[in-house]
Amino acid sequence: MDTNSKACCSASRHTAGQEQPPIPTLEVAQTDVPNVPKLQDMVLIQGGTFLMGTDDQEGFPSDGEGPVREVTVKAFYIDPCTVTNAEFKQFVDQTGYMTEAESFGWSFVFHLFVSEETAKQVKTTVQQTPWWWVVEGADWRHPEGPDSHVEDRMDHPVTQVSWHDAMAYCRWSGKRLPTEAEWEFAARGGLVKKRYPWGDELKPGGKHMCNIWQGKFPDKNNKSDGYAGTAPVKAFEPNGYGLYNVSGNVWEWCSDWFSPKFHIKGKRDNPSGPPKGEARAMRGGSYLCHRSYCNRYRVAARSKNTPDSSTGNIGFRCAADVSF
Numbered sequence: 001m002d003t004n005s006k007a008c009c010s011a012s013r014h015t016a017g018q019e020q021p022p023i024p025t026l027e028v029a030q031t032d033v034p035n036v037p038k039l040q041d042m043v044l045i046q047g048g049t050f051l052m053g054t055d056d057q058e059g060f061p062s063d064g065e066g067p068v069r070e071v072t073v074k075a076f077y078i079d080p081c082t083v084t085n086a087e088f089k090q091f092v093d094q095t096g097y098m099t100e101a102e103s104f105g106w107s108f109v110f111h112l113f114v115s116e117e118t119a120k121q122v123k124t125t126v127q128q129t130p131w132w133w134v135v136e137g138a139d140w141r142h143p144e145g146p147d148s149h150v151e152d153r154m155d156h157p158v159t160q161v162s163w164h165d166a167m168a169y170c171r172w173s174g175k176r177l178p179t180e181a182e183w184e185f186a187a188r189g190g191l192v193k194k195r196y197p198w199g200d201e202l203k204p205g206g207k208h209m210c211n212i213w214q215g216k217f218p219d220k221n222n223k224s225d226g227y228a229g230t231a232p233v234k235a236f237e238p239n240g241y242g243l244y245n246v247s248g249n250v251w252e253w254c255s256d257w258f259s260p261k262f263h264i265k266g267k268r269d270n271p272s273g274p275p276k277g278e279a280r281a282m283r284g285g286s287y288l289c290h291r292s293y294c295n296r297y298r299v300a301a302r303s304k305n306t307p308d309s310s311t312g313n314i315g316f317r318c319a320a321d322v323s324f
């Protein structure tokens with residue numbers, strides 16, 4: 001099999017073959033004055049020039065991981081962690097915001113997490129990635145369907161949030177999504193041309209460094225890293241800049257439109273991606289990534305999804321400008 005054509009481990013809304021209701025309105029109410037970001041809780045990245053991308057043989061050239069190129073980013077702030085369920089709840093409590101999964105009435109849940117009861121109502125799975133089931137009533141509060149809840153994992157990353165939802169949260173918090181270049185600069189933690197945020201070896205000294213899949217994808221996860229689904233946002237060691245879980249755990253939305261080619265000729269000074277597109281970039285891989293199928297927990301790996309899509313393995317991390 002051509003490994004370059006392997007799909008990523010997430011699923012997009014249009015692949016479910018469901019009839020789509022009209023695009024929901026996603027504006028946060030006008031009366032909500034955006035908060036001032038708490039910069040003291042963020043990591044200041046000084047910016048500079050770095051080697052972005054990879055020509056790694058283990059990579060997916062068709063994703064546009066290469067070529068390795070010099071890219072410059074300006075100074076910016078980034079959150080050490082992805083947004084948690086607790087933080088997202090605060091946003092929803094204050095604004096009454098309704099996510100896209102709630103508007104559509106369903107979201108994608110990984111098959112092993114669906115209860116027997118909920119499984120009875122599942123009619124649709126994704127053809128190319130049959131481990132994604134369309135579950136009615138799945139949303140950020142109920143990531144595995146109506147009979148699940150996040151109350152015992154408020155310090156885990158929020159999931160089942162679309163790119164639009166992430167943008168709404170960013171507006172409310174006074175922050176923004178990082179560009180792909182900023183994300184990769186920060187995720188590398190100061191290391192140069194390394195495969196992972198901590199170095200070139202996946203498990204240095206046999207130690208698990210991130211939350212990905214162990215076992216046989218997609219049916220047997222032996223959880224030797226301690227987790228089948230999401231892990232708390234501060235699980236595992238942070239990278240050299242103090243960022244947690246840039247590899248694995250959940251995919252992280254970036255602000256760029258995704259293109260596998262645009263960056264080859266695009267500007268390399270604070271690049272922000274193509275002017276238009278169909279899907280938004282995501283970085284970092286997730287707890288579903290496995291060497292045999294989707295090793296996109298590498299720091300240069302890329303993926304994409306449509307901005308209205310949500311799954312149980314996509315979340316986001318916020319950034320902010322240095323001056324306001």
Ligand SMILES: [Cu+2]
Nearest residue numbers: 009289294296
């Ligand atoms: Cu993956």
